Amino acid sequence: xxxxxxxxxxxxxxxxxxxxxxxxxxxxxxxxxxxxxxxxxxxxxxxxxxxxxxxxxxxxxxxxxxxxxxxxxxxxxxxxxxxxxxxxxxxxxxxxxxxxxxxxxxxxxxxxx
Amino acid sequence: xxxxxxxxxxxxxxxxxxxxxxxxxxxxxxxxxxxxxxxxxxxxxxxxxxxxxxxxxxxxxxxxxxxxxxxxxxxxxxxxxxxxxxxxxxxxxxxxxxxxxxxxxxxxxxxxxxxxxxxxxxxxxxxxxxxxxxxxxxxxxxxxxxxxxxxxxxxxxxxxxxxxxxxxxxxxxxxxxxxxxxxxxxxxxxxxxxxxxxxxxxxxxxxxxxxxxxxxxxxxxxxxxxxxxxx
Numbered sequence: 001x002x003x004x005x006x007x008x009x010x011x012x013x014x015x016x017x018x019x020x021x022x023x024x025x026x027x028x029x030x031x032x033x034x035x036x037x038x039x040x041x042x043x044x045x046x047x048x049x050x051x052x053x054x055x056x057x058x059x060x061x062x063x064x065x066x067x068x069x070x071x072x073x074x075x076x077x078x079x080x081x082x083x084x085x086x087x088x089x090x091x092x093x094x095x096x097x098x099x100x101x102x103x104x105x106x107x108x109x110x111x112x113x
Numbered sequence: 114x115x116x117x118x119x120x121x122x123x124x125x126x127x128x129x130x131x132x133x134x135x136x137x138x139x140x141x142x143x144x145x146x147x148x149x150x151x152x153x154x155x156x157x158x159x160x161x162x163x164x165x166x167x168x169x170x171x172x173x174x175x176x177x178x179x180x181x182x183x184x185x186x187x188x189x190x191x192x193x194x195x196x197x198x199x200x201x202x203x204x205x206x207x208x209x210x211x212x213x214x215x216x217x218x219x220x221x222x223x224x225x226x227x228x229x230x231x232x233x234x235x236x237x238x239x240x241x242x243x244x245x246x247x248x249x250x251x252x253x254x255x256x257x258x259x260x261x262x263x264x265x266x267x268x269x270x271x272x273x274x275x276x277x278x279x280x281x282x283x284x285x286x287x288x289x290x291x292x293x294x295x296x297x298x299x300x301x302x303x304x305x306x307x308x309x310x311x312x313x314x315x316x317x318x319x320x321x322x323x324x325x326x327x328x329x330x331x332x333x334x335x336x337x338x339x340x341x342x343x344x
Contacts, residue, residue: 002208002209002240004207005207005209005240006243009127009129009130010126012129013124013128013129017120017122023120027117038239038240038242038243038269104125105126106123106125106126107122107123107124107126108121108122108123109119109120109121109122110119110120110122111118111120112117112120113116113117113118
Protein backbone atom coordinates (compact mmCIF):
# COMPACT_ATOMS: atom_id res chain seq x y z
CA UNK A 1 0.00 0.00 0.00
CA UNK A 2 2.87 2.31 0.83
CA UNK A 3 4.47 1.56 -2.54
CA UNK A 4 1.18 2.04 -4.37
CA UNK A 5 0.89 5.65 -3.22
CA UNK A 6 4.41 6.31 -4.40
CA UNK A 7 3.81 4.66 -7.77
CA UNK A 8 0.79 6.95 -8.25
CA UNK A 9 3.13 9.86 -7.62
CA UNK A 10 5.56 8.49 -10.23
CA UNK A 11 2.79 8.26 -12.81
CA UNK A 12 1.69 11.80 -12.00
CA UNK A 13 5.19 13.17 -12.58
CA UNK A 14 5.68 11.18 -15.78
CA UNK A 15 2.29 12.36 -17.00
CA UNK A 16 3.23 16.01 -16.40
CA UNK A 17 6.55 15.41 -18.13
CA UNK A 18 4.86 13.74 -21.12
CA UNK A 19 2.45 16.64 -21.49
CA UNK A 20 5.17 19.25 -21.26
CA UNK A 21 7.31 17.46 -23.83
CA UNK A 22 4.53 16.45 -26.22
CA UNK A 23 5.21 12.75 -25.86
CA UNK A 24 2.61 10.56 -27.47
CA UNK A 25 3.73 7.26 -26.04
CA UNK A 26 5.88 6.36 -23.07
CA UNK A 27 7.44 2.96 -23.64
CA UNK A 28 9.38 2.61 -20.43
CA UNK A 29 9.88 4.35 -17.09
CA UNK A 30 13.25 3.94 -15.38
CA UNK A 31 13.42 4.45 -11.63
CA UNK A 32 16.39 4.69 -9.31
CA UNK A 33 15.72 3.33 -5.85
CA UNK A 34 18.31 3.54 -3.09
CA UNK A 35 19.03 0.48 -0.99
CA UNK A 36 18.04 2.44 2.10
CA UNK A 37 14.94 3.99 0.61
CA UNK A 38 11.88 2.84 2.51
CA UNK A 39 10.52 1.48 -0.73
CA UNK A 40 11.05 -2.11 -1.76
CA UNK A 41 11.69 -2.53 -5.51
CA UNK A 42 9.91 -5.87 -5.52
CA UNK A 43 6.72 -4.30 -4.14
CA UNK A 44 6.96 -1.39 -6.56
CA UNK A 45 7.02 -3.88 -9.41
CA UNK A 46 4.17 -5.82 -7.84
CA UNK A 47 1.79 -2.91 -7.54
CA UNK A 48 2.81 -1.11 -10.71
CA UNK A 49 0.29 -2.94 -12.97
CA UNK A 50 -2.54 -1.92 -10.63
CA UNK A 51 -1.44 1.72 -10.64
CA UNK A 52 -1.31 1.99 -14.44
CA UNK A 53 -4.34 -0.10 -15.34
CA UNK A 54 -6.90 1.96 -17.27
CA UNK A 55 -4.44 4.80 -17.74
CA UNK A 56 -2.47 5.81 -20.86
CA UNK A 57 0.48 4.02 -19.22
CA UNK A 58 -1.07 0.58 -19.16
CA UNK A 59 1.44 -0.67 -21.73
CA UNK A 60 4.39 1.23 -20.29
CA UNK A 61 7.20 -0.96 -18.97
CA UNK A 62 8.99 -0.37 -15.72
CA UNK A 63 12.68 -0.75 -14.98
CA UNK A 64 14.26 -0.32 -11.57
CA UNK A 65 17.90 0.43 -10.92
CA UNK A 66 18.94 -0.15 -7.32
CA UNK A 67 21.45 2.38 -6.02
CA UNK A 68 23.86 1.04 -3.39
CA UNK A 69 23.86 2.36 0.16
CA UNK A 70 27.36 3.81 0.35
CA UNK A 71 28.84 5.37 3.42
CA UNK A 72 32.14 7.03 4.19
CA UNK A 73 33.84 5.98 7.40
CA UNK A 74 34.33 8.98 9.70
CA UNK A 75 37.54 7.53 11.08
CA UNK A 76 39.51 6.21 8.07
CA UNK A 77 37.42 7.59 5.16
CA UNK A 78 36.98 4.17 3.61
CA UNK A 79 33.92 4.09 1.37
CA UNK A 80 31.86 0.95 1.86
CA UNK A 81 28.41 -0.52 1.37
CA UNK A 82 26.69 0.03 4.70
CA UNK A 83 24.08 -2.69 4.13
CA UNK A 84 26.58 -5.39 3.18
CA UNK A 85 28.86 -4.45 6.05
CA UNK A 86 26.08 -3.92 8.58
CA UNK A 87 27.10 -0.31 9.20
CA UNK A 88 30.60 -1.27 10.36
CA UNK A 89 33.64 -0.08 8.44
CA UNK A 90 35.36 -3.15 6.89
CA UNK A 91 38.71 -1.38 7.08
CA UNK A 92 38.88 -0.11 10.67
CA UNK A 93 35.68 -1.45 12.29
CA UNK A 94 34.46 2.03 13.27
CA UNK A 95 30.70 2.48 13.45
CA UNK A 96 30.46 6.15 12.53
CA UNK A 97 29.90 6.87 8.90
CA UNK A 98 28.23 9.51 6.78
CA UNK A 99 25.85 8.33 4.14
CA UNK A 100 26.82 9.22 0.57
CA UNK A 101 23.96 7.53 -1.25
CA UNK A 102 21.17 5.06 -0.72
CA UNK A 103 18.05 7.06 0.23
CA UNK A 104 17.13 8.07 -3.34
CA UNK A 105 13.87 7.46 -5.06
CA UNK A 106 14.23 9.12 -8.45
CA UNK A 107 12.62 8.91 -11.82
CA UNK A 108 15.77 8.63 -13.86
CA UNK A 109 14.39 8.74 -17.37
CA UNK A 110 11.67 7.63 -19.71
CA UNK A 111 11.90 5.96 -23.10
CA UNK A 112 9.29 7.54 -25.31
CA UNK A 113 8.35 8.98 -28.66
CA UNK B 114 9.26 1.82 -37.44
CA UNK B 115 8.81 4.25 -34.63
CA UNK B 116 11.88 5.78 -33.14
CA UNK B 117 12.10 5.83 -29.38
CA UNK B 118 14.24 8.26 -27.55
CA UNK B 119 15.46 8.34 -23.99
CA UNK B 120 14.45 11.45 -22.08
CA UNK B 121 16.10 12.21 -18.83
CA UNK B 122 13.82 13.32 -15.99
CA UNK B 123 16.17 12.86 -13.05
CA UNK B 124 13.64 13.99 -10.53
CA UNK B 125 12.94 12.79 -7.03
CA UNK B 126 9.49 11.33 -6.65
CA UNK B 127 9.02 13.54 -3.61
CA UNK B 128 9.95 16.76 -5.38
CA UNK B 129 6.42 17.87 -6.35
CA UNK B 130 5.14 17.27 -2.86
CA UNK B 131 8.11 19.01 -1.26
CA UNK B 132 7.46 22.10 -3.34
CA UNK B 133 3.74 22.07 -2.56
CA UNK B 134 4.51 21.63 1.14
CA UNK B 135 6.93 24.56 1.20
CA UNK B 136 4.33 26.78 -0.45
CA UNK B 137 1.71 25.74 2.08
CA UNK B 138 4.11 26.42 4.94
CA UNK B 139 4.72 29.96 3.70
CA UNK B 140 0.99 30.63 3.39
CA UNK B 141 0.36 29.35 6.91
CA UNK B 142 3.12 31.58 8.19
CA UNK B 143 1.41 34.58 6.59
CA UNK B 144 -1.98 33.81 8.06
CA UNK B 145 -0.33 33.13 11.44
CA UNK B 146 -1.59 29.58 11.70
CA UNK B 147 0.67 27.00 13.30
CA UNK B 148 0.26 23.52 11.85
CA UNK B 149 1.42 20.57 13.90
CA UNK B 150 1.76 17.24 12.12
CA UNK B 151 1.18 14.55 14.73
CA UNK B 152 2.32 11.04 13.85
CA UNK B 153 2.46 7.68 15.60
CA UNK B 154 1.60 4.01 15.31
CA UNK B 155 -2.02 2.96 15.79
CA UNK B 156 -2.95 2.68 19.45
CA UNK B 157 -0.24 4.93 20.85
CA UNK B 158 -2.81 7.33 22.29
CA UNK B 159 -2.86 10.09 19.67
CA UNK B 160 -6.49 11.00 20.13
CA UNK B 161 -6.33 10.91 23.95
CA UNK B 162 -3.21 13.06 23.87
CA UNK B 163 -5.01 15.44 21.54
CA UNK B 164 -7.92 15.73 23.97
CA UNK B 165 -5.51 16.59 26.79
CA UNK B 166 -3.79 19.14 24.58
CA UNK B 167 -7.07 20.80 23.66
CA UNK B 168 -8.04 20.92 27.35
CA UNK B 169 -4.72 22.59 28.24
CA UNK B 170 -4.71 25.21 25.49
CA UNK B 171 -8.28 25.90 24.39
CA UNK B 172 -8.66 29.02 26.55
CA UNK B 173 -5.61 30.74 25.09
CA UNK B 174 -5.73 29.88 21.40
CA UNK B 175 -8.19 28.92 18.69
CA UNK B 176 -7.64 25.25 17.90
CA UNK B 177 -8.79 23.21 14.92
CA UNK B 178 -8.16 19.52 14.25
CA UNK B 179 -7.68 17.60 11.02
CA UNK B 180 -8.30 13.89 11.53
CA UNK B 181 -6.79 11.67 8.88
CA UNK B 182 -7.89 8.08 8.65
CA UNK B 183 -7.97 5.48 5.97
CA UNK B 184 -11.65 5.09 6.74
CA UNK B 185 -14.16 5.81 9.55
CA UNK B 186 -14.72 8.94 11.61
CA UNK B 187 -14.50 7.52 15.12
CA UNK B 188 -11.70 9.89 16.16
CA UNK B 189 -13.44 12.94 14.69
CA UNK B 190 -16.53 12.19 16.78
CA UNK B 191 -14.46 11.90 19.94
CA UNK B 192 -12.73 15.22 19.31
CA UNK B 193 -15.95 16.99 18.23
CA UNK B 194 -17.41 16.33 21.70
CA UNK B 195 -14.91 18.83 23.15
CA UNK B 196 -16.47 21.57 21.04
CA UNK B 197 -13.31 21.96 18.96
CA UNK B 198 -13.59 22.43 15.22
CA UNK B 199 -12.70 19.14 13.56
CA UNK B 200 -12.74 17.80 10.04
CA UNK B 201 -12.29 14.20 8.95
CA UNK B 202 -10.02 13.49 6.01
CA UNK B 203 -10.31 10.13 4.37
CA UNK B 204 -7.18 9.10 2.58
CA UNK B 205 -9.13 6.48 0.64
CA UNK B 206 -6.86 3.58 1.42
CA UNK B 207 -3.69 5.61 1.15
CA UNK B 208 -1.29 5.22 4.03
CA UNK B 209 -0.18 8.82 4.39
CA UNK B 210 -1.23 12.41 3.80
CA UNK B 211 0.57 14.64 1.36
CA UNK B 212 0.65 18.42 1.16
CA UNK B 213 -2.22 18.53 -1.32
CA UNK B 214 -4.58 16.60 0.95
CA UNK B 215 -3.49 18.70 3.92
CA UNK B 216 -4.30 21.86 2.00
CA UNK B 217 -7.81 20.57 1.25
CA UNK B 218 -8.31 19.89 4.95
CA UNK B 219 -7.06 23.34 5.94
CA UNK B 220 -9.36 25.00 3.39
CA UNK B 221 -12.26 22.90 4.60
CA UNK B 222 -11.82 23.87 8.21
CA UNK B 223 -11.05 27.54 7.60
CA UNK B 224 -7.52 27.49 8.96
CA UNK B 225 -7.15 31.29 8.77
CA UNK B 226 -9.43 31.51 11.82
CA UNK B 227 -7.27 29.13 13.86
CA UNK B 228 -4.04 29.74 15.77
CA UNK B 229 -3.18 26.09 16.10
CA UNK B 230 -4.17 23.32 13.71
CA UNK B 231 -3.25 19.78 14.63
CA UNK B 232 -3.11 17.25 11.84
CA UNK B 233 -3.62 13.78 13.25
CA UNK B 234 -1.84 11.81 10.57
CA UNK B 235 -2.56 8.19 9.63
CA UNK B 236 -1.29 5.79 12.32
CA UNK B 237 1.89 4.51 10.70
CA UNK B 238 5.60 5.11 11.25
CA UNK B 239 6.79 4.61 7.68
CA UNK B 240 4.98 6.57 4.98
CA UNK B 241 4.00 9.75 6.83
CA UNK B 242 7.73 10.29 7.43
CA UNK B 243 8.38 10.48 3.69
CA UNK B 244 5.77 13.05 2.75
CA UNK B 245 6.13 16.62 3.96
CA UNK B 246 2.64 17.90 4.82
CA UNK B 247 3.65 21.56 5.01
CA UNK B 248 3.50 21.51 8.80
CA UNK B 249 5.26 24.11 10.94
CA UNK B 250 6.53 21.36 13.23
CA UNK B 251 6.42 17.58 13.28
CA UNK B 252 5.63 15.64 16.42
CA UNK B 253 5.55 11.96 17.11
CA UNK B 254 4.08 9.86 19.90
CA UNK B 255 5.76 6.64 20.94
CA UNK B 256 3.98 4.70 23.65
CA UNK B 257 5.71 2.58 26.27
CA UNK B 258 4.18 -0.78 25.21
CA UNK B 259 5.65 -0.33 21.71
CA UNK B 260 9.17 -0.71 23.09
CA UNK B 261 12.32 1.39 23.29
CA UNK B 262 13.81 -0.17 20.15
CA UNK B 263 11.55 1.70 17.73
CA UNK B 264 14.17 4.31 16.76
CA UNK B 265 16.26 1.46 15.36
CA UNK B 266 13.38 0.18 13.29
CA UNK B 267 11.99 3.46 12.02
CA UNK B 268 15.01 5.78 11.84
CA UNK B 269 13.53 8.07 9.19
CA UNK B 270 10.52 8.95 11.34
CA UNK B 271 12.74 9.75 14.32
CA UNK B 272 15.03 11.83 12.15
CA UNK B 273 12.35 14.15 10.78
CA UNK B 274 10.39 14.97 13.96
CA UNK B 275 11.01 18.02 16.16
CA UNK B 276 9.44 16.68 19.32
CA UNK B 277 8.85 13.17 20.62
CA UNK B 278 6.20 12.39 23.23
CA UNK B 279 6.68 9.18 25.17
CA UNK B 280 3.13 8.29 26.13
CA UNK B 281 1.74 5.87 28.73
CA UNK B 282 4.58 6.39 31.20
CA UNK B 283 2.07 5.45 33.90
CA UNK B 284 2.65 1.80 32.92
CA UNK B 285 6.46 2.06 32.62
CA UNK B 286 7.07 -0.37 35.50
CA UNK B 287 5.26 -3.17 33.68
CA UNK B 288 7.34 -3.00 30.54
CA UNK B 289 11.00 -3.44 29.60
CA UNK B 290 11.10 0.11 28.38
CA UNK B 291 14.19 2.05 29.36
CA UNK B 292 13.85 5.81 28.90
CA UNK B 293 17.62 6.26 29.02
CA UNK B 294 18.17 3.66 26.30
CA UNK B 295 15.58 5.36 24.19
CA UNK B 296 17.09 8.81 24.71
CA UNK B 297 20.54 7.50 23.75
CA UNK B 298 19.23 5.92 20.54
CA UNK B 299 17.21 8.94 19.58
CA UNK B 300 20.17 11.19 20.24
CA UNK B 301 22.24 9.30 17.68
CA UNK B 302 19.61 9.77 14.98
CA UNK B 303 18.43 13.27 15.81
CA UNK B 304 20.44 15.19 18.44
CA UNK B 305 18.05 18.17 18.41
CA UNK B 306 14.94 16.15 19.13
CA UNK B 307 13.00 17.23 22.23
CA UNK B 308 11.77 14.24 24.25
CA UNK B 309 8.82 14.73 26.61
CA UNK B 310 7.51 11.79 28.68
CA UNK B 311 3.77 12.04 29.26
CA UNK B 312 0.74 10.10 30.34
CA UNK B 313 -2.34 11.19 28.46
CA UNK B 314 -4.31 9.12 30.93
CA UNK B 315 -3.11 10.70 34.19
CA UNK B 316 -2.11 14.06 32.72
CA UNK B 317 1.52 13.75 33.79
CA UNK B 318 3.87 15.72 31.52
CA UNK B 319 1.02 17.43 29.67
CA UNK B 320 2.08 20.74 31.23
CA UNK B 321 5.54 20.48 29.73
CA UNK B 322 4.10 19.48 26.36
CA UNK B 323 1.66 22.41 26.42
CA UNK B 324 4.59 24.73 27.24
CA UNK B 325 6.54 23.43 24.27
CA UNK B 326 3.56 23.99 21.96
CA UNK B 327 2.95 27.48 23.36
CA UNK B 328 6.58 28.38 22.67
CA UNK B 329 6.49 26.89 19.18
CA UNK B 330 3.29 28.76 18.26
CA UNK B 331 4.73 32.00 19.60
CA UNK B 332 7.94 31.49 17.64
CA UNK B 333 5.97 30.79 14.48
CA UNK B 334 4.17 34.10 14.77
CA UNK B 335 7.31 36.17 15.20
CA UNK B 336 7.45 38.68 12.33
CA UNK B 337 11.16 38.04 11.76
CA UNK B 338 11.76 34.31 11.66
CA UNK B 339 14.76 33.52 13.84
CA UNK B 340 16.61 30.97 11.70
CA UNK B 341 13.72 28.56 12.03
CA UNK B 342 14.24 25.60 9.77
CA UNK B 343 10.96 23.71 9.55
CA UNK B 344 11.52 20.02 9.07
